[in-house]
Amino acid sequence: MSTPAIRIQGVSKHYGSLKALGGVDLEVGQGEFFGLLGPNGAGKTTLISALSGLVRPDSGTLAIMGHDVVADYRNARRNLGVVPQELVFDPFFSVRELLRIQSGYFGIRSNDDWIDEILASLDLTHKAGANMRMLSGGMKRRVLVAQALVHRPPVIVLDEPTAGVDVELRQGLWQFIRKLNRDGHTIVLTTHYLEEAEALCGRIAMLKAGRIVALDTTANLLRRFATHSLAVRLEHPGRGVELGGSAGEGGWVDFAFDSYTEVEALLARLREAGAGLVEMRLGEPDLERVFVEVMNRA
Numbered sequence: 001m002s003t004p005a006i007r008i009q010g011v012s013k014h015y016g017s018l019k020a021l022g023g024v025d026l027e028v029g030q031g032e033f034f035g036l037l038g039p040n041g042a043g044k045t046t047l048i049s050a051l052s053g054l055v056r057p058d059s060g061t062l063a064i065m066g067h068d069v070v071a072d073y074r075n076a077r078r079n080l081g082v083v084p085q086e087l088v089f090d091p092f093f094s095v096r097e098l099l100r101i102q103s104g105y106f107g108i109r110s111n112d113d114w115i116d117e118i119l120a121s122l123d124l125t126h127k128a129g130a131n132m133r134m135l136s137g138g139m140k141r142r143v144l145v146a147q148a149l150v151h152r153p154p155v156i157v158l159d160e161p162t163a164g165v166d167v168e169l170r171q172g173l174w175q176f177i178r179k180l181n182r183d184g185h186t187i188v189l190t191t192h193y194l195e196e197a198e199a200l201c202g203r204i205a206m207l208k209a210g211r212i213v214a215l216d217t218t219a220n221l222l223r224r225f226a227t228h229s230l231a232v233r234l235e236h237p238g239r240g241v242e243l244g245g246s247a248g249e250g251g252w253v254d255f256a257f258d259s260y261t262e263v264e265a266l267l268a269r270l271r272e273a274g275a276g277l278v279e280m281r282l283g284e285p286d287l288e289r290v291f292v293e294v295m296n297r298a
């Protein structure tokens with residue numbers, strides 16, 4: 001088997017008495033599009049900071065493409081591009097200057113061809129000469145992506161790259177990141193947009209209070225955790241609740257079930273109970289339901 005793109009073994013991190021990471025083990029293979037999901041404060045950013053060497057874990061080891069992030073920091077860093085969550089820039093540099101400086105950190109001198117290619121892919125060519133302080137939030141975020149790519153790292157970690165980016169740009173950004181993945185880059189993504197994670201990620205880890213509470217392919221997570229649902233609006237919602245449904249607003253009652261074959265029997269029981277069916281909607285399993293269920297069970 002080839003070297004994993006990312007290998008995390010037994011990583012713990014405390015901030016004072018707060019346990020931000022409680023023994024995380026995780027491997028991400030080369031070429032994967034991987035999602036790291038979890039509620040606010042679950043430890044996603046701490047884990048990413050540990051990968052990029054900004055946070056020193058209390059225990060455990062992390063490696064990028066086989067390079068330990070502490071013992072072999074330079075090589076680990078060379079193999080990793082991180083798009084951070086926070087927008088922090090020197091406001092006086094232009095976009096191109098910033099990307100040249102970033103290239104310099106990695107000892108790369110004439111990098112303008114690649115910089116032009118990145119700028120074009122991110123629809124930033126017309127802003128190459130603009131000072132950072134003159135860019136909108138969404139443009140700054142795209143510059144962060146560009147910055148992470150100047151040294152052509154095989155492993156790219158994006159911490160909520162689409163926060164504050166409008167729908168059109170978001171789609172452009174995903175197209176670009178998908179292309180990077182097709183070209184062989186390993187992508188690790190954190191996002192609170194679960195429909196994006198569902199559409200993009202082949203495998204997903206869910207983090208809660210510093211622990212991985214689910215880890216599987218997206219398809220398996222959808223199969224294993226999510227149930228189908230049927231929402232019915234009833235003249236007598238109470239009778240639906242008596243049959244095991246959970247009451248919502250405006251006479252709607254929700255039923256969860258494993259397969260569509262159960263729907264017929266449920267409708268028959270509602271009829272027998274005289275519940276008075278007014279309207280109904282079928283719900284497909286989606287990652288948002290899975291996420292809620294995983295977090296409740298964990």
Ligand SMILES: Nc1ncnc2c1ncn2[C@@H]1O[C@H](COP(=O)(O)OP(=O)(O)OP(=O)(O)O)[C@@H](O)[C@H]1O
Binds near residue numbers: 020041045
């Ligand atoms: N430098 C720090 N000092 C003290 N506590 C910290 C520090 N950084 C993070 N924490 C705490 O560690 C926990 C994990 O935070 P982290 O930022 O990793 O979560 P996250 O999953 O990235 O959350 P979000 O989705 O909000 O970005 C939180 O309780 C946070 O308050």
